[in-house]
Amino acid sequence: MQLDRLPRDPPPIDARFREWLERVPGTVYVQQGDGTATTVYISPRVESLVGLPAETFTDDPDAWATLVHPEDQGRLHAADLAADHTGSFHCEYRLRTTDGTYRWMRDEAHRQTDRADLWIGVLVDITDQKRTEEELRAAVSRFQTLVEQVPAVIYTEALGDAVNPTYVSPRYESMFGFTPEERLADPTLWEKLVHPDDRARILAEIEELDSETDGWSFEYRMRHRDGHVVWVQDQAVVVYDEDGTRLFYQGVLSDVTESRRAKEELELALDELRRADEMKNTFLTAVSHDLRTPLATILGNAITLEHADELAISDAERTQMLRSLAAKARRLTELITDLLDMDRLTRGAFEPRFAPEELGGLVERVSRETDLIGEHAVELDLRPVVAMVDRSMIERVVDNLLVNASKHTPPHAAIRVRLRAVGQGAEIVVEDDGPGVPPELRDALFRPFERGPSANPQSPGVGLGLSLVSRFAELHGGRAWVEDATGGGAAFHVLLAASEPLS
Helix, strand or coil, X not given: XXXXXXXXXCCCCCHHHHHHXXXXXXXXXXXXXXXXXXXXXXXXXXXXXXXXXXXXXHHCCCHHHHHECHHHHHHHHHHHHHHHHHCEEEEEEEEECCCCXXXXXXXEEEECCCCCCEEEEXXXXXXXXXXXXXXXXXXXXXXXXXXXHCCCEEEEEECCCCCCEEEECCHHHHHHCCCXXXXXXXXXXXXXXXXXXXXXXXXXXXXXXXXCCCEEEEEEEEECCCCCEEEXXXXXXXXXXXXXXXXXXXXXXXXXXXXXXXXXXXXXXXXXXXXHHHHHHHHHHHHHHHHHHHHHHHHHHHHHHHCHHHHCCCHHHHHHHHHHHHHHHHHHHHHHHHHHHHHHHHCCCCCCCCEEEEHHHHHHHHHHHCCCCCCCCEEEEECCCEEEECHHHHHHHHHHHHHHHHHHCCCCCCEEEEEEEECCEEEEEEECCCCCCCHHHCCHHHCCCCCCCCCCCCCCCCCCHHHHHHHHHHHCCCEEEEEECCCCCEEEEEEECCCCCCC
């Protein structure tokens, strides 16, 4: 109670009661009067609180008011007035001590039932408690700031089988598009947000957790409110009290979308490197064979022809050797051209030159002039077609398809070639009488250095022909693929869809 006037007739205080009051932990005081009461007794402990003897407050009615912190006087006065109606006084305020510092007090007093004008109260120094509370508030503030700044969702979850969070940090909204309040209000929201492809797996993993588990670590996808996918790393541990009692789970949801994407890109890059290494080895093996074999023949025939007179070689033998030399030289030229074209395509340095071309005559001429198909006959079924194409590329397409067919067609069997108009483009089909191509290998045949399981290891070629066919078809806005031929064997299709030059 605020104290500022002394009573005219202070009531006597029993000596034993006074002795008891002085032993009470805290500063006990007695006040008398209605409205603003007057201190008639205050225990000597007050001196340990503010540094002034008890007589200061019983002798000087203004002493107490001068010690109250200016910022607390209004609150103290309001509590004093309220006490006159309730009969109970409660207030926390600061008092100035003799060293100039302020200490926090908790002041409580009650009107006596047998003496309506008599109040008994106690003052307790709560400075340490206030300091602890302030430190706790500061720690909570620091923790809250830390939680809000961490680039992840911090959450706490009650123990039990259900996914039932009791706290979710504000980062939840930026990560998933839902506020923490929405998450806490809807116990089913988490399950709804888990990606359908991961939901059964994650729920099964949660189901398998032991009731005494110390935590978990899951990785799965969730859907943002706007629909995009967020990969998360979900990690949690059990929090225990000092007695070892399990209290709750505390976890972190981290957005690992970028790291997952980087991991996938790295895996793709490693796959590409592995394929490149395999391609290099295949290339070196194939090229070394396909270069050395014709070169050995050329060198052998050239040496033989050099010593033709000494060896008494006939004119017929000389002619045969010259033809062999020419054939091997042409094969080497084709091989080197394929390698150079593949290199230019890989570097993006191949620029098609489109012009109107009558494809029937082009296909017939290439079929007639090619000398790499041995003794196979070529049956032509060509419709008149004019399309915008790069002539040199289409010549290579037809030539490579014929050479490929010859490798898989029995000796003396015919190779069939068809040409049809398709819209403003065209379709070229080359069929052989070989064993065909299994469905699981049809895409692989169009990759560089793939020769197929039935390719004759003694036949020339490094497996670039069909790859070039596919790439040239794509440059014409089309594609290349293989199917089963009607009468058996394989039917290689090339669609040329370009109707005008491609930029």
